[in-house]
Amino acid sequence: MGKKSDVQLIVDGKRTDGRAPEDVRPISMRLDVVSRANGSAEVSFGKTTAVAAVYGPRTLFPRFMQESDTGIIRTRYNMAPFSVVDRKSPGPDRRSTEISKVVRLALEPSIFLEDFPKATIDVYVEIIQADGSTRVTGINAASLALVAAGAPMKDMVTAVSVGKIDDTLIVDLNGTEDQNSQSDVAVAIMPRTDRITLLQMDGVLTKDEVMTVLSFAKENCHKINEQQKKLLLEKYTGE
Amino acid sequence: MGKKSDVQLIVDGKRTDGRAPEDVRPISMRLDVVSRANGSAEVSFGKTTAVAAVYGPRTLFPRFMQESDTGIIRTRYNMAPFSVVDRKSPGPDRRSTEISKVVRLALEPSIFLEDFPKATIDVYVEIIQADGSTRVTGINAASLALVAAGAPMKDMVTAVSVGKIDDTLIVDLNGTEDQNSQSDVAVAIMPRTDRITLLQMDGVLTKDEVMTVLSFAKENCHKINEQQKKLLLEKYTGE
Amino acid sequence: MGKKSDVQLIVDGKRTDGRAPEDVRPISMRLDVVSRANGSAEVSFGKTTAVAAVYGPRTLFPRFMQESDTGIIRTRYNMAPFSVVDRKSPGPDRRSTEISKVVRLALEPSIFLEDFPKATIDVYVEIIQADGSTRVTGINAASLALVAAGAPMKDMVTAVSVGKIDDTLIVDLNGTEDQNSQSDVAVAIMPRTDRITLLQMDGVLTKDEVMTVLSFAKENCHKINEQQKKLLLEKYTGE
Amino acid sequence: MENYALELIQKGTRIDERKFDQYRNIEIKTGVIGPAEGSARVRIGDTEVIVGVKMNTGTPFSDMPNDGTMMVSAEFTPLASPDFESGPPGEDAIELARLVDRSLRESKCIDFSKLVITPGVKVWSVYIDIHIINHQGNLLDAAGLAAVAALWNAYIPKYENEKIVRGEPAGKLPISFKPITITVGKVGNTLLVDPVLEEESIIDAKMSIAIRDDGKICAMQKQGHGTLEFSDVDKMIDIALKKSEELRGLI
Amino acid sequence: MENYALELIQKGTRIDERKFDQYRNIEIKTGVIGPAEGSARVRIGDTEVIVGVKMNTGTPFSDMPNDGTMMVSAEFTPLASPDFESGPPGEDAIELARLVDRSLRESKCIDFSKLVITPGVKVWSVYIDIHIINHQGNLLDAAGLAAVAALWNAYIPKYENEKIVRGEPAGKLPISFKPITITVGKVGNTLLVDPVLEEESIIDAKMSIAIRDDGKICAMQKQGHGTLEFSDVDKMIDIALKKSEELRGLI
């Protein structure tokens, strides 16, 4: 990240995988993939696939961790060993520990925690295939799973990655772009109010560039959120 | 295991340590080797030596692990670092974790768990010297220790290893045989009812061979159980 | 340790850092360096610097560790990764685990534990710079922190290292001396009664030498304790 | 719920109306994980397992200088079941991984002699990772099936200038057998295969039996809290022999 | 206490009477740790952090054969706060270390190309250890400041006969930038910098922004339980740009 690659990533206006800068990869979303979870979803952006499952609200143990006036949310972001080109040893590492935290903070504002005192909602995100933008894909899956679980929610959370490669702003970075970007930004918002719940930026940008990147991210979050809502609508009204 | 060795393991009907195929190595058994345990035993089959100690029934902590209508049994199978030719790092590994589980399942059916609700019986098995057949030696020691501890028991548990080397069925594999066997089977039974409580088989055998192996194992378990009973009789009726 | 170095450590009666054998390095002591601790102190002997903080008496959790008729003291001795010439991986190792124990036993006799049943006093010692004699420096800092925390105390604890290099008795070993000493002794006493609370000796000494070393240590402890008391007096009466 | 499943079995039927020797619907997809050299996603009913195969270079064992190596791991992710916990693999995950390991190793499924780069110095190491997505019973059979399917789907990447060239296959992974693990459970006097979760909790004991293409048994393990009779083992092997052929046909 | 801090902010003032864009008194001492190749002890008010830089030799990453490496770790020692626990780094310590890491890495603060001993084989590894001594709020800004100060103070030791000669500098560590991390918090409609502990507990959300000497942003991270509006980010960057110059001047 933050390094301008020698290879050209945009040729004739097309990215390495043939997309235009403003194209998100093909998205697939599926609900109810884990039988015993209260809610679950599998979301793919191209070859990045995340499965999320939500358990709870359920009573929090050990008891001394309970808070009498509010519930809590816990998250675990994990990558399958085979999800990346160089096999990842099983178990949490520093990166997944940090991402577990930012994912939690990205989702938390969307939930009425005070509705389930002494209890926890546990959100598990497994990355099955990683080709860039894994954390935002995981957040999109987790938000769907939360809705499917009937968690008390103020709004959904929708996330996207935006970046700068070859001095061009792009959306939904794939793995190659992620590694060679001049800048890489992950953003999550609650679409109804455009409130930011996640913002992580790497690379080198001027203030103006940052603000442009954020608008671009917001716009794409809204598009993705339409797809999330469509899926949920089908589940609850259709078929 | 499961690999036919280049070296011949049976020459003129004799095994590497001079035994006939149907011979168990010299067995020694001793009770009450650990002062503060409720029961304990040391058992050797040739140069394989296991010490077992039983603590409990004792109240199980932390309390949330207690089961209100039954007791539980916990086991720990551990090898001393010096017990094997290539020093083993202290602490559990994947093999000892699996064996701790199968030893527990091998012993559990022999115990009236419902007699001690909310409590645990803890069985510790230490392998002091390893020359093949360690898990079955450990089970034999543990069963003696359970009786010595006065645990409420339906029956004893007796275990033996059988295998196939140079196309011949053998009993009580030593270390060399274990590493070069065509097949290696560990069996534990409750001798009064011939119920199987442990069966682990590696290698390649036909169904008929498996069934022959099992008969052979049963027969040898009965012989070993006679020695276990003799020892206990001496203890309780007095030398 | 215990090895007579090839390099000469005393030349013309002077040690590698210019001191005479009986000289302690310049000592600096400061109180109240950690805002939220009940008491804290930073102590340097030359380039060895320890920070100690005391929390408590505070209720001990989990509850089953509480003792109904007495309090306990817990200690953690830790070295910063950059405190030593060869970077130390963060986290406890065997050495720091042992030293945490001996520091606890060195401090414990000075405290009226029975004054705070079910509670704990937690003493944390961080070595910031290590140039020999870290554990005794840590004990001196911890004892100051305990007084500053208002812990119920019978006496202070004062510690010093003494050793033998080039067949000469020296006090307050620096890092080079520590590594090349013929013998290295750490001693802590409660100065009012001359009771020994810590004594660790490495190297090879005759009994007579040991007894001389101990007298030498006692004498130096008293000198150091004067400085500890002076500092406390300033805090509680002065400025 | 558990009593209901038991009651049904005692009446000769099952909670999902299957026959006692009938598996749930099985679905096998291979090549599903881009970054892996081999992969399979297997569903047995709702139970779902992904296995990924990664090829790395490593050092051979000193007593096997001319053989590649293999390592099987399993993660029981807390996502897949409320009974699974975060943290290092527990004894059930370790047992499952070791059982899959043994079925592959003892059956000589992988031809390790063809995985040597420099004899005694550098060989291919086959990492087989079992990832549980949805636990609705009979994990071991699903994991075993997925492992074999992923291995048959796997390739060896190109190796040039002492480096692996990821994504460029140099050839298929050399596989000789398709060992199939069949677990047969015992409830009272009934033997059954492929228990769902509700059935697993009332099973007295079960036997997992790995069968090679030639009908030979290459691994067995009794599981569960109860006991088995010798005659049970006889019948269980017969069931396993029959079902293993059926499942092998799916790969 | 928390409500009092909040009440004051709502009234337009702070618990210690600072302005909203004012840091507490900052004190930076470098070269304070004898055994370290670089070190700094930074106080912002009562908050105190020591950073030590240790130079070791290591292997370069295979995709960066001509670059040295860097590793940032943080210990939240239980000495520094009753809220810190013994044990391996928790998520807060890991996040802080990774944020400092990113601010250094993305800004290209260290010139890694000058840290090669034998290309592809042996390079210098820069270990940056953050040790918290006193936690009274705003740890990240203090840690970031200490890291940069320690790096600017650091030297490369002599390297002779394949060995590091400790204590003998062979030259300065090659440093190009002084990235400064400024954390701006939001309480209601108020934006403020350098919160003390009492203020941190009532902050809705905050943004940490790392700024390079040329005014470019090289890392950002939203923190805290609440949300931010897009217009907040605009204002927060302005504050960070201004304050980063001020703090950079202190090193």
Added chain:
Amino acid sequence: MENYALELIQKGTRIDERKFDQYRNIEIKTGVIGPAEGSARVRIGDTEVIVGVKMNTGTPFSDMPNDGTMMVSAEFTPLASPDFESGPPGEDAIELARLVDRSLRESKCIDFSKLVITPGVKVWSVYIDIHIINHQGNLLDAAGLAAVAALWNAYIPKYENEKIVRGEPAGKLPISFKPITITVGKVGNTLLVDPVLEEESIIDAKMSIAIRDDGKICAMQKQGHGTLEFSDVDKMIDIALKKSEELRGLI
């Protein structure tokens, strides 16, 4: 029970009627562990400890290129006492291992200069593992005795073609001294050796003293919750000097 032991000591006698400077019956068996290069099983009364010595090859420390290495570990297996727990070694096990380590190292018991295979590159590493079988008091003295007995019983295996030939001795392990650790406890004004478990719990403080064959002291450590007077140390050393000769005679 504890009070009874204390009461007896105050009356000038002990729970098992021994003299204050008398050890329980000591039994030392060497060569008891087939796979180990050296081993000893020591019983002091009911207390039982096994020490195994394993010889491996390793890399010398960079500051000691011409010396072999040694590593002492202790396992307080939960089998040996209800007070011991499963898991990594606790502080008591670590302290015991380190005390045995120091008594061996400081006494120069092992001649490390004779354990070099290739100077600076490959040396013998002596692994000394202490395994507690039965804890009935005075573990350290038993462990120290077993360690020395196992070392005197140990051999260096043959080393051919860069490999250890296990089971074939090439010569004795080079041992020069028999350091003996004697622990002297203080209860009120009474000093005593070899406390049983009931006595250990009422001991104010104790001193472990390692003595070399030439009567020199090579390690000391105060243990226990209480304090000692300087005059106690004087007397304790005298007791240790006397008892160490007695115990050394048993090896």
